[in-house]
Structures are given as C-alpha cells and as structure tokens.
Amino acid sequence: MRTPRFPAPRFPVPRVPVLACVALLAxxxxxxxxxTRSSTVGDQFSGFIVVAASPNVGPAAPTFDVPASIAGSVSVTPYPGDAAVERPSGGNPNAITGKVGSQLTFTNLTTGQFSQLGDIISSALDAGATITLGATRRGEIVRVRGTATLTGLTPQTYYVSITVEFGGTVVATNGTTAGESAVTWIPEPGQSDEFNADAKYADPATAAMPxxxxxxxxxxxxxxxxxxxxxxxxxxRSARYVPSGAERVADRPGFVTKLGDFAQRQKAKRAHGRATSTADAATGDGSTGSGAVGADTDAADRD
Missing domain, CATH: 1.20.5 (Single alpha-helices involved in coiled-coils or other helix-helix interfaces)
Known part of the structure; x- marks a missing residue:
C-alpha cells in the first residue's frame, strides 16, 4: 500500500513585482x-534666400510660391524691408542696388524639404532659370550640392542669393562662409554655376544611441x-519529501520489479552453490584423515 503524498506548501508570490517585470520586459x-536611426529626425537646415529684380522688369516684384508641405517652416517677406537680413558679402556689391523682390527664410528643414527649395527659387524667376539643391550625409560629413542655370536671365537685371546654415562646422565650400557654419552663394544671371559645401558634425538621428x-x-x-x-x-523552504525504500520499490514498474527479483534469486543461488562446495570440500578432507589414522593403528597391532 502506497503512503499518500502531500504537496509542499506554496508561498504566495506578490503580483505587483511580477507585473512590474512583465511591463518592463514589454x-x-x-x-x-x-x-535605430530615425527616418524623420536627422539633419536640418536653416537659412534664407533672396530673389530680386529691377523695377522695370515687370509690374510685380519676384515672389515665392511656397508649397503647403513646408509652409510651417518658412516665411516670405518683401525685400528690401524691415525684416530683410543684412546683404550677403561677396560678389558685386552693387548687384542688389535698386532691385526689389522677396526674401524666403527657412528654419529646420529636413533633407527632403531642403531639396524642394530649388523648385521654389526657379518658380520665382523667369522660365529661363533652373536651380537645384540637395543634401546628403556620408558618415560625419554633410554635403550640399546644387546647380544654377541662369542663362535665360538678363545680366544686371536679377539678383539671387542663397544662404544655408549647417548644424556643424563647414570644412569645404566654393561659396562665401559666414562664421563657421553658414555658406552664401550668389550666382550670376546669364551664367551657369554650381554650389557645393561640406560640413562635419555627428548625425542628430543617432547621436543619442550611446x-x-x-x-x-x-x-x-x-x-x-x-x-x-x-x-x-x-x-x-519546506522540507524535501524523501520516499522510503518500500515506497520506492512500490513505485517501480512491474518489469523492473521482476528483473530485481530475478537478480536476487540468481544471487541467492550463487551464494548457496558456493556454500555447498565449501562444505563438501571440508567433508572430503576429514574422511582422508580418518583413513590414515586407522592404517597406522593396524600396523601397530601387527608389530
């Protein structure tokens, strides 16, 4: 008959620490x-663009048509005006004299938004002008590349300037630097020109990774x-239950019990055989000794 087993008492585990662990793991x-590198937060660009023309060019001064996708990051004001920035250095100092137009100020544009500025500038000029702008990153270097095809514009009639401010130090450019992180380009009307600038700084999208x-x-x-x-x-902390020998035997499968009984019987037979052999050997030695004593007695009688 098997002895009934009782499960060890269990201590209740508090739910709050367990739920806290599950929440943290989730x-x-x-x-x-x-x-991972964010696809929406990365390099950002700020600066301003000025497009102006002589008053005799047309009834209205050049202005910018800003798409809704970047309307929240740019502002357009008349140029010259109270909100106009200082005239960029470099180029012909008289190029802006007597001209009127518009100034576009952009703040924290993403790389994709920055690339739209070229089309915005082109639309503010005559159909004979095409400007492209773009920015890429390679490691810690941010590169701005662009072209200006102004061959359709009459020289001395239009004025265009582009100023871009980077998030770090400018290490190479074909424009005019303003401080350590800003570059200005003033392409000449009637000609074609290229823009290039390299700035070195860590990627804002992955700077917080460490x-x-x-x-x-x-x-x-x-x-x-x-x-x-x-x-x-x-x-x-409860004491471990150790089953007795009888319980361990009772818990064995039937074939294991039979094998154990068979082994015990074989062991008993071998022990009995060895005991019998030892007894027979002892009996034989005793008989031999008695025969020898009898023979000695007969010889003594004859003498």
Missing amino acids: LIPLLSGCL GWTTFLALLCLGIVALVGAIAYRFRD
Missing part, C-alpha cells in the same frame, strides 16, 4: 526602436536582479 522592444544603449543595458540588469530577488525571497 517595454524593451519599444525602447529598442530608439537605437545613451540609449547604456539605459537599456541598465534596465535589463535591473529586471534580472528584480526577478532573482523575487525568486530568492519566495523560494520553497
């Missing part, structure tokens, strides 16, 4: 998204420590 995949990596590492270590502390605090 946040790890979400926080890991911060370690901090996030450290934070996630500490978070994971904290979760592991919390789980270990909970497991140790609420471990099973």
Whole structure:
C-alpha cells in the first residue's frame, strides 16, 4: 500500500513585482526602436534666400510660391524691408542696388524639404532659370550640392542669393562662409554655376544611441536582479519529501520489479552453490584423515 503524498506548501508570490517585470520586459522592444536611426529626425537646415529684380522688369516684384508641405517652416517677406537680413558679402556689391523682390527664410528643414527649395527659387524667376539643391550625409560629413542655370536671365537685371546654415562646422565650400557654419552663394544671371559645401558634425538621428544603449543595458540588469530577488525571497523552504525504500520499490514498474527479483534469486543461488562446495570440500578432507589414522593403528597391532 502506497503512503499518500502531500504537496509542499506554496508561498504566495506578490503580483505587483511580477507585473512590474512583465511591463518592463514589454517595454524593451519599444525602447529598442530608439537605437535605430530615425527616418524623420536627422539633419536640418536653416537659412534664407533672396530673389530680386529691377523695377522695370515687370509690374510685380519676384515672389515665392511656397508649397503647403513646408509652409510651417518658412516665411516670405518683401525685400528690401524691415525684416530683410543684412546683404550677403561677396560678389558685386552693387548687384542688389535698386532691385526689389522677396526674401524666403527657412528654419529646420529636413533633407527632403531642403531639396524642394530649388523648385521654389526657379518658380520665382523667369522660365529661363533652373536651380537645384540637395543634401546628403556620408558618415560625419554633410554635403550640399546644387546647380544654377541662369542663362535665360538678363545680366544686371536679377539678383539671387542663397544662404544655408549647417548644424556643424563647414570644412569645404566654393561659396562665401559666414562664421563657421553658414555658406552664401550668389550666382550670376546669364551664367551657369554650381554650389557645393561640406560640413562635419555627428548625425542628430543617432547621436543619442550611446545613451540609449547604456539605459537599456541598465534596465535589463535591473529586471534580472528584480526577478532573482523575487525568486530568492519566495523560494520553497519546506522540507524535501524523501520516499522510503518500500515506497520506492512500490513505485517501480512491474518489469523492473521482476528483473530485481530475478537478480536476487540468481544471487541467492550463487551464494548457496558456493556454500555447498565449501562444505563438501571440508567433508572430503576429514574422511582422508580418518583413513590414515586407522592404517597406522593396524600396523601397530601387527608389530
């Protein structure tokens, strides 16, 4: 008959620490998204553009047609005017004299938005003008490249200037630098020109990665420590149940029991055989000794 077994008492595990661990583990995949490069937050560009023309060119001064996609990041004001910035240095100082037009100021444009500025400038000029602008990043270098085809514009009649401010130090350019992070280009009407500038600074989209990596590492270590502390605090301290020999035998499968009985019988037979052999050998030695004594007695009688 088997002895009934009773399960060891269990200590209740508090729900709050367990739920906290589950919540932290669920946040790890979400926080890991911060370690990847963002597609919407990266290099940003600020600056201003001036387009002006002589009053006799047309009834209206040149102006900018800003698309709705970047309307929140740019502002357009008359030029010259109270909000106009100082005249960019370089080029012909008399090129802007007597001309009127518009000034477009842009702030924190993304790379994609920055590339739209070329079409905006082209639309503000006559059909004979085409301007392209674009920006790319390679490692820690941000490159601005562009072209200005102003062969359809009458010289001394139009004025165009483009100023771009980078997020870091300008290391190479064919324009005129203003400080360490701004470059100005003033293409000549009636000619074709190219823009290029290289600035060196870390990518804002991934600059915070070391901090996030450290934070996630500490978070994971904290979760592991919390789980270990909970497991140790609420471990099973009850005495371990050790079954008796009879219970272990009773719990064995039938064929194991039969094999054990067979082994025991074989062992008993071998032990009995060895005992019998030893007894027979002892009996034989005794008979031989008695015969020898009898023979000695007969010889003595004859003498």
